[in-house]
Amino acid sequence: xxxxxxxxxxxxxxxxxxxxxxxxxxxxxxxxxxxxxxxxxxxxxxxxxxxxxxxxxxxxxxxxxxxxxxxxxxxxxxxxxxxxxxxxxxxxxxxxxxxxxxxxxxxxxxxxxxxxxxxxxxxxxxxxxxxxxxxxxxxxxxxxxxxxxxxxxxxxxxxxxxxxxxxxxxxxxxxxxxxxxxxxxxxxxxxxxxxxxxxxxxxxxxxxxxxxxxxxxxxxxxxxxxxxxxxxxxxxxxxxxxxxxxxxxxxxxxxxxxxxxxxxxxxxxxxxxxxxxxxxxxxxxxxxxxxxxxxxxxxxxxxxxxxxxxxxxxxxxxxxxxxxxxxxxxxxxxxxxxxxxxxxxxxxxxxxxxxxxxxxxxxxxxxxxxxxxxxxxxxxxxxxxxxxxxxxxxxxxxxxxxxxxxxxxxxxxxxxxxxxxxxxxxxxxxxxxxxxxxxxxxxxxxxx
Numbered sequence: 509x510x511x512x513x514x515x516x517x518x519x520x521x522x523x524x525x526x527x528x529x530x531x532x533x534x535x536x537x538x539x540x541x542x543x544x545x546x547x548x549x550x551x552x553x554x555x556x557x558x559x560x561x562x563x564x565x566x567x568x569x570x571x572x573x574x575x576x577x578x579x580x581x582x583x584x585x586x587x588x589x590x591x592x593x594x595x596x597x598x599x600x601x602x603x604x605x606x607x608x609x610x611x612x613x614x615x616x617x618x619x620x621x622x623x624x625x626x627x628x629x630x631x632x633x634x635x636x637x638x639x640x641x642x643x644x645x646x647x648x649x650x651x652x653x654x655x656x657x658x659x660x661x662x663x664x665x666x667x668x669x670x671x672x673x674x675x676x677x678x679x680x681x682x683x684x685x686x687x688x689x690x691x692x693x694x695x696x697x698x699x700x701x702x703x704x705x706x707x708x709x710x711x712x713x714x715x716x717x718x719x720x721x722x723x724x725x726x727x728x729x730x731x732x733x734x735x736x737x738x739x740x741x742x743x744x745x746x747x748x749x750x751x752x753x754x755x756x757x758x759x760x761x762x763x764x765x766x767x768x769x770x771x772x773x774x775x776x777x778x779x780x781x782x783x784x785x786x787x788x789x790x791x792x793x794x795x796x797x798x799x800x801x802x803x804x805x806x807x808x809x810x811x812x813x814x815x816x817x818x819x820x821x822x823x824x825x826x827x828x829x830x831x832x833x834x835x836x837x838x839x840x841x842x843x844x845x846x847x848x849x850x851x852x853x854x855x856x857x858x859x860x861x862x863x864x865x866x867x868x869x870x871x872x873x874x875x876x877x878x879x880x881x882x883x884x885x886x887x888x889x890x891x892x893x894x895x896x897x898x899x900x901x902x903x904x905x906x907x908x909x910x911x912x913x914x915x916x917x918x919x920x921x922x923x924x925x926x927x928x929x930x931x932x933x934x935x936x937x938x939x940x941x942x943x944x945x946x947x948x949x950x951x952x953x954x955x956x
């Protein structure tokens with residue numbers, strides 16, 4: 509009895525076509541009072557409608573499982589990227605059906621329009637694809653898939669519910685990381701904005717002696733090898749390897765500021781992941797330190813095959829804290845963990861010179877032992893305000909304040925350079941490209 513009520517009460521829905529038919533029958537019954545010649549036509553029309561309704565219900569319920577649906581999703585989602593999702597649907601009826609599908613996606617997306625409509629022939633199968641773009645890391649809970657089936661008569665719909673509840677983790681942008689990996693392996697980083705850096709002299713590591721080809725530097729000709737082989741030979745050099753590259757991520761309240769749906773911390777995490785990946789491809793050692801009022805994760809630099817996955821798992825769990833960064837503790841950790849001269853990329857954010865001055869003494873100490881690169885963010889909204897023409901007195905005030913804050917950012921770059929600390933002032937959307945450019949420039953110029 510319970511299943512009967514579920515089938516015919518919870519899962520059976522009436523359509524507009526049925527209500528239209530009932531409306532027509534009602535009008536015919538009313539007209540029959542004024543036009544007796546209509547006779548039995550209203551009764552006959554109502555009987556036909558009831559017969560078609562029963563036939564429609566019988567067509568939908570004569571098969572216990574008339575359709576089948578399943579969600580096809582990756583094992584994990586990539587933060588800030590378009591993730592491909594799909595719903596597989598199969599018609600097991602012996603007639604054409606009109607289908608509406610609702611996929612219950614996680615509440616984090618705040619989307620109520622994931623509703624797909626399609627038509628299926630008998631025994632036909634379809635794959636309905638769509639895209640989801642998460643903007644926060646963490647666990648996302650998907651619900652069931654609900655399928656509403658309508659027969660060619662179209663007076664009712666039958667609902668099928670497929671239990672597809674699952675929880676998918678959203679990791680830092682590993683799709684972006686893979687894209688950069690492929691470009692780095694194929695030496696096509698310039699295709700995505702990475703600049704070619706002119707080298708100064710040769711790197712310190714000799715690789716091999718090879719045959720001269722057009723375009724090789726004639727200053728690298730190996731005359732002894734040329735004399736022995738009777739053919740022009742040149743020395744080949746490669747980038748110095750096994751250098752340590754540490755990403756230090758500030759998790760304090762300064763990194764909570766949002767931009768395009770993501771926090772600055774998320775942009776820093778995505779850039780750190782890509783930088784670590786490129787560093788490992790370049791055969792350097794990648795490490796990670798996260799810090800706020802206390803030290804978070806510490807991963808010593810290494811280039812094992814599992815290193816990148818270890819960094820990814822740690823970054824997946826990081827959250828913004830709401831206190832200032834303890835720079836004294838961070839300096840102590842850097843001195844303890846990093847034993848040799850390394851490239852330390854510090855992802856943080858400064859909005860004023862006062863914010864920098866509070867941390868500057870510790871940055872100067874770190875720069876004595878390592879090559880320090882401070883990466884902070886350009887406030888793109890203030891930049892837009894400063895570029896807009898002022899039309900009234902209020903606009904003049906807003907424009908002046910915006911220009912003042914933008915000027916402070918440039919002063920921060922100059923102040924850091926005064927103490928030999930390199931820096932990147934980047935818009936959030938360009939952070940990854942700018943960071944990789946700087947890393948490759950540092951390697952090319954042999955500054956580590």
